[in-house]
Amino acid sequence: MADEMLMQLDALEKSGKAAADVPLDALRNNLIVAKRAQLLAREMAESTQLPDSPQRRLRNAEIIAELRQLQGQLRYDVGAVPAAPGRAQ
Secondary structure, three states, X not given: OHHHHHHHHHHHHHHOOOOOOOOHHXXXXXXXXXXXXXXXXXXXXXXXXXXXXXXXXXXXXXXXXXXXXXXXXXXXXXXXXXXOOOOOO
């Protein structure tokens, strides 16, 4: 799903039809972050089927650390940019 949305963003940007006040780079960044987070979550879910081991606990801790890092990479400037003061909306 994220790959399809990334392709749609690329096509929209290339077409020149994207609204100037929509930060496509922020949307693209968040989709990439979400894609990686989804992969990590899937890996962690699959690991619950494995026997408990120090290696599994270590990998789960690594996944959690990376998820926290990814959370910090999310961009919150994905809404339309507000109009400048004195400019009609």
